[in-house]
Amino acid sequence: MTPTLAILFAMQAASPGAGVTVPAPPQKTPAEEELQRRSVAGDVVVTARRRSEQAQNVPIPISVVGVKELDNTGSFNIARLQQLQPTLQFYSTNPRNSSVNIRGLGAPLGLTNDGIEQGVGVYIDQVYLSRVAVATLDFLDVQQIETLRGPQGTLYGKNTVAGAINITSKAPSFTFDGRAEVSVGNLDFKQAKASISGPLTDNIAIRLGLTSTDRRGTIYNVASKSYVNSQDNLGLRTAILWRATDTLNLTLSGDYSRQDPNCCAQIFVRVGSTQRPLNRQYDALSRALNYAPPSRNAFDRLTDLDASLRAKNELGGVSLRGEAQLGSGTLTSVTAFRFWHWLPSNDRDFTGLPITTKSNNPTRQNQYTQEFRYAGEGKSFDYVLGAFGFYQDIHTTGVQQQGAAASRWLINPSSALASDPSVLDGLTANNDIRLKNFSGALFGKLNWKVGDRFTVSPGVRLNYDDKVGSYVSIVRDAQGNLVPYSGGTARQAAQRDAIQPQAFTDETYRAWNVSYDVTGSYKPSRDALLYATYAHSFKSGGLNLNGVPVVNGVVQTQLAQIAPEKVDHLELGAKTQFWDRRVTLNVTGFWTIIHDYQAVVNNSSTSTLRGYLANAGEVRVRGAEADFSIRPSERFNLYVNGAFTDGRYVDFKNAPCPPELSGGSTPTAANPTIGAPGQPGTNSPVVCDISGQWLPGISRVAFSYGGEYNLPAKVLGQDGEAYLGVDANTRSKFSSNASRSIYTDIGGYTLTNVRAGFRTDSGLNVFGWARNLFDAHYYEVLATTPGNTGLIAGNVGDPRTYGITIGKSF
Template sequence: MKTRFASLRVLAILGAGATLAPAAAMAQDQTDNDLIENADVVDRNIIIVTAQGRSQVLADVPVAVSAVSAETLSNSGTTDIRELTQLAPSLLVSSTGNEANGSARIRGIGTVGDNPGLESSVAVFVDGVYRSRSGNALSELGPLDRVEILRGPQGTLGGRNASAGVISIYTAPPTFGFEAYGAFTYGNYDAIRVEAGLNAPLSDTIAARVDGVYFKRDGFYNDVVNDTDINNRDRYLVRAQVLFEPTEDISFRLIGDYSKKDEACCAATFVQPDFAPLARVSPGLDPFARPVGNAPALTSRANPIIPVLIGLGQNPASLNQSTFNRNIYVTPGRSFEGETEDYGVSGELSWDFGDMSLTSITGYREYDNFQGSDTDYTQVDILYREAGPSAAARNFKTFTQELRLAGTAFNDKLDWLVGGYYANEKLQTRDNLRFGTQYGQFVACRLAIALQPTLGASLGRRVADPSQANCFDPVAFGAIQSGAVFGAATARVVPALNNLASISDVGGTGDVYNQTSENFAVFTHNIVHLTDTLDLTLGLRYTNETKDFDATFGNDNTVCPTNRALIGPIAGASAFFAGLLSLSCQGNSTAELNGVSISDTRDEDEFTGTAILSWKPTPDLLTYASYSRGYKAGGFNLDRSALGNPVTFSVAAIDPSSLQFAEETVTAYEIGAKYATREFGISLAGFRQEFTNFQLNTFNGSVFLVQNVNACSASLGGADMDASAATGACAVDNVVPGVVSQGVEMEAYLQPIQDLNFSLGLTYTDSSYENELIGNDTGTPLDPALRLLPGDNLSNAPELVATSSVTWTPPIGNSGMEGLFFLNARMTGDYNTGSDLLYGKEQDGYVIVNGRIGLTNIANRFAIEGWVSNLFDKDYTQVAFNTPFVAPQQTYSAFLAEPRTYGVTVRGKF
């Protein structure tokens, strides 16, 4: 059966997974068709793609793309999308409080935050089927055929549109030859990974394949309090496929898969100056003030919140150890246990009609995840989500249908493609976030600390006393009760303080958010061959997106409405009164919402497209310039805190539209060149991407908000960098893009001899917020929590990244056995890991080196390999964040990256 290039959206790599004969005799003027027909004798660096709807050599395609072969994926130990960052310099994948929240970034741009209402800026496809969020691919993928990473806005070639790029993963397909294989791995942390599969022809026209993976490993964190480990691995995958090829022109591939994870994730440690030297007590405890000199660490007792934590049960060892000491101290009985199920079925039909071909991809997927957490990440019981089936959860049910028709016209002067895409996604998010048994006492301590500069100074003693039920020193509280502090408001403040201190194990009893998204699009992508060396590519897409939203809340926090009645009338009189009410109702956790339902809908229409002019001055050199416009849908903030400020919140005044955020659009420009021969190849790209309504999810101290970041063409006089939410508005006519990503990329390979390959990638990206920032496209002022953003780089967006690898596979003897030596490295420059860019969340640059050495093709069947990831055991973080509820005294916590892992793998095939 002839090889088919079924996807018109992504790359197909041929010949990269085997050691091939040199192609020194290949003529320089050999055509693309010649290369394709002779792919079995073309060097491994000649890569065949279908990125523009026809089979081409990768070096001839005017698209910024990184292509990773099965061989490289195997050598690098890549089993999920997070590990692709070691191979692609423009890609960064990280995860935070739940692996379902994993986020991919390309050229510094990605979805920021854990809110499932935000779609992924980088779309992920597996076998042509869209995964609803990029975090859904943080799981075992099984045997892979190839991975393609397309950079920049996408959409005119099919599938789901994306504003920053696409990761397209292709699993190993069935073939018409019998093969069985197995692999066993053992590594440190008692890691055991077993993989096995069977491929068999069932007839001359039907082939089937079954693959399975099981992976179990101890966790990287040691929970000292509960005597368990966190961030472990306990997962498996089963995938079955059938390939039906009744004729050379018709092919149908049916795929069904099921995967499950039963793991505890994700713990965090306190940030110390060994990670971030600026993680220190700031003058006046202003979290936005850069610390001066050798100020004490945030976990020092000089930070007044630290004695409170210790007084309420925090083990001092957790506050004195290194950021990267993986002993953690969480609340007794609290758990990070969770479970994830991901399964689906898809069918891909390819039908050739001479000069025309039809492709249909149909997919249905379900994704379920629930996760418990000690959400304050301290030993004090402040905030938690219960583990188990009733825990916080998210569920996606997604049906997608894609049709493409492609062909040629006008004597092959035009390669045309038209298509349509439909997706129906049902998302349900359930949340049971609750205040812990010590919440009331802890936040009462925060208010006591706030009175220290005045009341404490006059009494000559500490106001906060964690040994007291309301955390006030009896003498100090007596002064408050006497009326000496609050005067006429004392009758309201004293009972409100006692009410606040009594909050224990109340909050969410089951908030349920439902969102139904219906998306359809029509698109076309056409290549006009103006001359033999000059092409013009024109693509256009129309997308319609409708989202229907409803939510029902459950809550048993009766202290909030009680204190609202007491403090509400005077909340505007002082920051202390507002803080007292805010802490009583934090995150809009209030019994006033119990049983309340809301609903809303939004509809979007968007045209996007691309234009590319490419020229080949010589057979080995391609140059191009492109323009494109991309789009990511708006949606709803699936968090009750965003319904309003807890101080002024009113159920009667709930406006569901306040949860909406606008669609994100991008205008992109790119110039590039690609040069390729057998021995050497290089691709260069320069780009600029301007984002309007950039979707940023962050916590401002009271609300988990989604801010559509834009800029103002007129000066705001520094009002976007002050502490006021009322200043810094912009006239609508002056609203301009608020985020710009620009830079240069280089990828190169060198093959001096047949068995030795080198690769190098280098990306310089300036992904920055503009100056004069505003909060949305109507000119609303920027939230004060984001006042460090103007003019600075985006979070998790290093300016400089370099990757490199060397692969040496020398023959050993005459039996066909080969040696294997593989080494790759990723150098990452400095970057800030916090979405608010607070000082102290900066990650210094680092280098990660992975390697693999072994013998392969032993007796034409076996291989044994030793491998290591993070060879030099480099400590670094994925994300640093404000420890919940410890503000404004500001203690940070961090989700750590993986330490060094190593092991041995034995493979066999039959």
């Protein structure tokens, strides 16, 4: 018997009425009851505070997207979901190198390191997912998605300094129901979704769901004569609900998702001049090797990457959730096991030249979680108490190998070694990265009603983290000879400049932390709520598992640990409804300060320009958000969600420099002058002070807006309604580099999506759709490339896509 079953049955045995052995007649599941409540005008039911409540009564800024909105807008993963929520940001160059941010916080843009954690928690059916790679997969049989903004550590199992994404799947039903949907479109797009649910016995119900998505790539590779950056997703889920007694429900769930596309290519965008000698910059190097990219216009969507591409991503697991009615509350236990397998193949020189022929980091991870929560209530208060345990085991076995063009590309042309391909050809680093990560926490939240209108809600969390990790990089030449950490021949020094060997093992990070928050909320009327929150939170510290600087052959292991981020957060908000709840207007203002922000830094004390993960001084994010919706009749609805966000480094004096201030010589006492930005052959600063600059990934202004209009109609004898819907999102310019660069700002853009169709009360829905209707040209991410050559690569956004969807519910 599992811990969940044993504990819950024991609690049941000790509770009044435990001797009753005949189960009560089947009742609606909690999910079915919530659906019934949501049919009331103006009601959206959420479980953000681990109990069912109307969203407008919860003093937390929440964006809620239901199954209807997900289907209508084609938001089948988080990348699409961000187009509906202006304060949600998702960036990905491949599933492993992905980040989910809220208000620009969560994880530094473009930074992937096994030794640190995300600041935005992703939860599916109350199970915490430690890898953001799940965000690239299709939503699977989802009922509702709640995005909570701001620190949520006193409510959720794993601390979440920026917010949480709470995904609720459709529950098994004791009434037979099902759904099937098929979509086809251009770019050979094919998507199928299906689910079915019903009773197996009077007290056992089951639900099965699957989804499959396939699409041709949007980039043509002239080298392989194939399209890349395709989609190839498969997902399966099942859940069994057992009403063990009239006060105990057990839900056993299992899921598996697989992604195996021809992906992921970052292609040529532009060249920006650096301070490197001119003969070592991209254009000169390309000419020396008689090379030219297939196009210098990224929106020709052409590349010639010569390394194989793969992004196989597998996730899955099982969970057992028990919910027992005990006394005046509910005891919930969630036991879960999850795995993640990542098998990539990349081209990390971003060209058609054999410079870096392999740069892959296949990873295997197992995760175990156990959470207990009790949600109770008294005469003038309610509360949640919880305990959470998390264990994670990660093993990454990376490889980097240089090719025949590496010597000419990477070694100074003034050296005779640059003309000898054998110096770097076949040079190989084999990396072994391991992490064992335990986290345990006790947390609680109290809502104390002081009179009829005012509520005070304090919360606290005690957290312990224990991480043990190692990083070993062994470098050999083509003949299998070890490259030493320091010394050796000139040939070995050149090899070491290309790939630095290093090793450290059994590095540890152990720490206790306390988080707390308090919210005061005032309800002047039935349809208005005012609230203020102060939160002191943290994001766990960790380990540098991408390597640290090596100075004179000595690995700087004192830099292997990263301190936790410390967060102070203030929020003021109002939730209001008017016109018999047909109009909703919610506004929020926030101010967040993070000390010891986890970022890539340079440290002049190491006499090296290699960046590594450490702590910046201070970061500040502040802004205001507004969510407006109106439904004057059953025929028309409109929404506008907007956000102004100002995110800046307040104190970051040892940051890596942008490309226009990189690549040159190191200043000396005899020649201390720093060259002008982008001036070839000049001195570059060892570090840059970027205090006051923008945080990456944040648009100062972002909007999502749209609406739908419908009319009664009859088609082929079927009564129903015809409808036209429009959804759009606009965002202003944002930085796509940790240190803002003149070469990596991404201009603002607007994406417009439309749909038109016919649906019936019997569950038939047929509609045509177009995404990015006006074929806007935009970049999702821009990135600097290794070597300070000035090459900027990037991910171009999807072109216009269109198709038709046919769905039937029963």
